[in-house]
Amino acid sequence: MAFLHCEIASESLRMATAVDVILPDKGDLSEVKTLYLLHGLTDDCTGWTRYTAVERYARERGLAVVLPEVQRSFYTDMAYGLPYFTYVSEELPAVCRRMFGLGAAREQNYIFGLSMGGYGALYLGLSRPDIWAGCASFSGAVDLALMLRDPSVPGVRETFAPIFGDGLALPPASNLHYLAGQAAQLSPARQPKILLTNGFQDEEPYFIAMQNDSLHETLRRLPLANYKRLQWNGVHEWNFWDRSLVYAIDYFFAPGYAAKKLGDWRSGAVEAGCGA
DSSP states (O other): OEEEEEEEEETTTTEEEEEEEEEOSSSOGGGSOEEEEEOOTTOOTTHHHHHSOHHHHHHHHTOEEEEEOOTTSTTSBOTTSOBHHHIIIIIHHHHHHHHHOOOOOGGGEEEEEETHHHHHHHHHHHHOTTTOSEEEEESOOOOHHHHHTOTTSTTHHHHHHHHHOTTOOOOGGGOHHHHHHHHHTSOGGGSOEEEEEEETTOOTTTTHHHHHHHHHHHHHHSOOSSEEEEEESOOSSHHHHHHHHHHHHHHHTOTTHHHHHHHTTOSOOOOOOOOO
């Protein structure tokens, strides 16, 4: 695999911005599947490669991985900030096609993310199912209406006023419940494949498990052709997201992959004796 750290001059952002890219070192890059992998609120584009085995997983499955940086934007065109939705959905894929020769076909492109990036992956994937064939949220902040209903919670106003304005009003086009309903009206072939994961204990301070319960109730009632939710014991941390990535690779690209990876740890270590 090749790992590239790039600083690109973004026209939509009107500034330089970072993007990391993992590329297979064999084969035609125009034919591989590309995974856009999104960071969380307190991370940057290096988080996934620093704290998970994403490069190893990509090598095993022959995936290209694009890791953009969007600051604390929630992947939106911000009310008082930069147009990161436009950047990730329009400019970045074009840059990746031009610079790296990655394929443009919908069935080759997928988008996953953790926490804020979980919202971003569903927001982008449901808004632009013409670009991405599938989207996955890992411990995602997927019901922003629940977060915005109490502006007194520490960090809520500071985080979301630059995104949605001082009134903290969530536009319908930014509400994943609404976007899921729109996607469900598409033909099954045009709907994005969807995955949610969250830990049972992922509660304080932003009630991630509750947010995922809320969105799940909407998704399971809709006529979606391919939707799956996975839960297990876990909180908001990198071990959970690394495992979520394995399950997502299994679901979207390689059935049986998760069983193989998790099976690698079933054989216990044996301590050798000491002495002559």
